[in-house]
Amino acid sequence: MTAQILLIDEDAAERRSMKAAIEAHGHAVHVADTAHAGIEVFRRYRDAIGVVLIDAASAEGLNPTLIPILADINPSVPVIVGTAEGATETALGAVRAGAFDFLVKPIAQERLIGAIESALKIHRTSLQGRTPRRARSGSVSFADVIAASAAMSRVVELGRRAAQSAIPVMLEGEAGVGKELVARAIHAASDRSSRPFVPVNCNTISPGQIDEVLFGSDAATGKLSEAEGGTLFIEEISELPPVGQMRLLEIVQSGEISRSGQQRSLKTNVRLILATNKDLIEEVKAGRFREDLYYRVNVFPITIPALRRRKEDIPHLIRAFVERFSLEQRLPRTLQVESSAMALLTSFDWPGNTRQLENAIFRAVVLAEGLNLRESDFPQIAAQVNASRGGSSGYELQPAIHEQSPIAKVQAALAERAAGIGGGHSSSSTGFGASASGNVIVSTDEAGNVRKLAEIEEELIRFALKFYRGQMSQVARKLGIGRSTLYRKLKDYGIDPDDPQKDAA
Numbered sequence: 001m002t003a004q005i006l007l008i009d010e011d012a013a014e015r016r017s018m019k020a021a022i023e024a025h026g027h028a029v030h031v032a033d034t035a036h037a038g039i040e041v042f043r044r045y046r047d048a049i050g051v052v053l054i055d056a057a058s059a060e061g062l063n064p065t066l067i068p069i070l071a072d073i074n075p076s077v078p079v080i081v082g083t084a085e086g087a088t089e090t091a092l093g094a095v096r097a098g099a100f101d102f103l104v105k106p107i108a109q110e111r112l113i114g115a116i117e118s119a120l121k122i123h124r125t126s127l128q129g130r131t132p133r134r135a136r137s138g139s140v141s142f143a144d145v146i147a148a149s150a151a152m153s154r155v156v157e158l159g160r161r162a163a164q165s166a167i168p169v170m171l172e173g174e175a176g177v178g179k180e181l182v183a184r185a186i187h188a189a190s191d192r193s194s195r196p197f198v199p200v201n202c203n204t205i206s207p208g209q210i211d212e213v214l215f216g217s218d219a220a221t222g223k224l225s226e227a228e229g230g231t232l233f234i235e236e237i238s239e240l241p242p243v244g245q246m247r248l249l250e251i252v253q254s255g256e257i258s259r260s261g262q263q264r265s266l267k268t269n270v271r272l273i274l275a276t277n278k279d280l281i282e283e284v285k286a287g288r289f290r291e292d293l294y295y296r297v298n299v300f301p302i303t304i305p306a307l308r309r310r311k312e313d314i315p316h317l318i319r320a321f322v323e324r325f326s327l328e329q330r331l332p333r334t335l336q337v338e339s340s341a342m343a344l345l346t347s348f349d350w351p352g353n354t355r356q357l358e359n360a361i362f363r364a365v366v367l368a369e370g371l372n373l374r375e376s377d378f379p380q381i382a383a384q385v386n387a388s389r390g391g392s393s394g395y396e397l398q399p400a401i402h403e404q405s406p407i408a409k410v411q412a413a414l415a416e417r418a419a420g421i422g423g424g425h426s427s428s429s430t431g432f433g434a435s436a437s438g439n440v441i442v443s444t445d446e447a448g449n450v451r452k453l454a455e456i457e458e459e460l461i462r463f464a465l466k467f468y469r470g471q472m473s474q475v476a477r478k479l480g481i482g483r484s485t486l487y488r489k490l491k492d493y494g495i496d497p498d499d500p501q502k503d504a505a
């Protein structure tokens with residue numbers, strides 16, 4: 001089926017050859033030579049374009065705001081990024097920003113067309129249903145926030161508390177950790193839930209326009225007025241220019257806003273929730289963010305840890321996403337995730353956090369051929385796990401990935417983490433204890449022999465204690481043993497139930 005592709009590429013010769021390759025496959029190509037021109041074309045043909053292809057291999061690299069801007073214009077269009085060989089950071093940055101796929105140059109024609117066809121399938125599917133990138137609208141409650149880890153449970157607990165008052169909330173966390181989801185849940189649990197929730201992202205509005213977009217030019221316009229009585233959610237607050245910071249301070253201090261050309265200030269009744277993925281205090285120190293505003297808006301900070309710091313959440317998120325997308329795709333039943341795929345997904349560090357995981361699952365469910373999700377349904381993740389082990393830079397196709405067994409791959413990733421590369425927990429006496437933090441229990445040791453049952457039992461008990469936050473009766477029940485047996489085993493293995501990760505005494 002003919003589709004329309006937007007190609008953003010600064011290099012004229014490459015533009016021509018890519019365009020010819022795509023046209024030869026029967027698709028129509030719009031070309032743009034700069035990010036700016038690309039945005040204009042995308043804006044014009046937002047409903048006709050099926051895939052955007054960005055060449056980020058030029059000296060400029062990938063403009064960090066390009067993918068979010070495109071997503072703002074039409075979030076259901078997948079973006080594929082081409083990167084130079086070895087530009088792993090650019091590729092990871094693209095994935096983090098929400099790119100559907102990345103291709104490392106030189107790009108084989110087959111791989112290019114394969115990536116475009118998969119992206120088009122995703123696009124067609126998301127036109128029928130919802131896409132993970134589309135901001136959740138409607139009511140989102142705390143019940144929608146998956147929180148199995150202690151860290152995420154704490155976020156939910158703080159969020160619920162924040163919902164009981166109207167003080168400003170500052171949500172801190174890397175891109176894709178769930179700041180907007182939590183902001184929506186706070187709003188929904190507050191007494192403003194019947195009033196609007198208005199999100200605005202300072203990063204996707206040009207600095208010259210931000211003041212007008214936020215505060216409007218007269219009383220009836222602007223996001224602030226739109227949010228009257230409800231919640232204004234300002235993302236990337238560190239990007240708010242000085243004038244905007246001044247106006248916001250005025251609002252926080254007096255609850256009023258003055259507009260040029262008007263005599264009187266207007267009262268506002270808006271609950272502010274702000275989000276940042278930068279360390280705001282560093283921005284204050286660098287003189288880019290007003291100190292007085294910082295102290296005014298930082299009264300109720302909630303930090304959402306990166307997904308790699310709360311790996312217990314990963315299997316729960318995977319199951320929830322697989323169930324949701326299986327339903328949306330009207331599959332005969334919810335797809336099953338094979339344990340090797342689960343192990344791969346749990347071993348990965350998810351630089352793009354939950355959004356990246358959600359996108360990976362969405363893509364896998366849509367493209368899955370059987371009723372099981374296998375490791376091979378996550379080629380980008382496998383390639384990155386492979387790359388982080390020093391196997392290769394950027395994306396490599398299947399052969400290199402499949403030369404190694406899934407278990408060996410996970411072991412290598414775990415060993416890397418145990419050596420401190422991925423950060424996290426101290427290792428246990430087995431030497432493979434990092435797996436206790438990652439919900440993966442490895443069955444063979446470094447030499448490839450099956451591990452001792454007692455070692456695995458010890459690891460599972462440590463994991464269960466952490467997972468159920470020391471709730472002994474729950475741990476015993478889930479492990480299928482009596483409480484007294486559990487206590488005996490704790491003693492045998494020298495496990496401290498309050499600190500299950502600690503090495504045996």
Ligand SMILES: Nc1ncnc2c1ncn2[C@@H]1O[C@H](COP(=O)(O)OP(=O)(O)OP(=O)(O)O)[C@@H](O)[C@H]1O
Pocket residue numbers: 132133136144145146147152173174175176177178179180181182235277317354355358
């Ligand atoms: N704990 C969670 N449970 C269920 N879904 C989640 C969770 N955390 C994040 N998500 C999903 O992951 C996606 C990304 O989350 P969200 O947009 O809230 O992240 P963010 O931190 O606001 O990202 P950014 O800073 O890039 O705007 C959303 O689709 C959201 O629904």
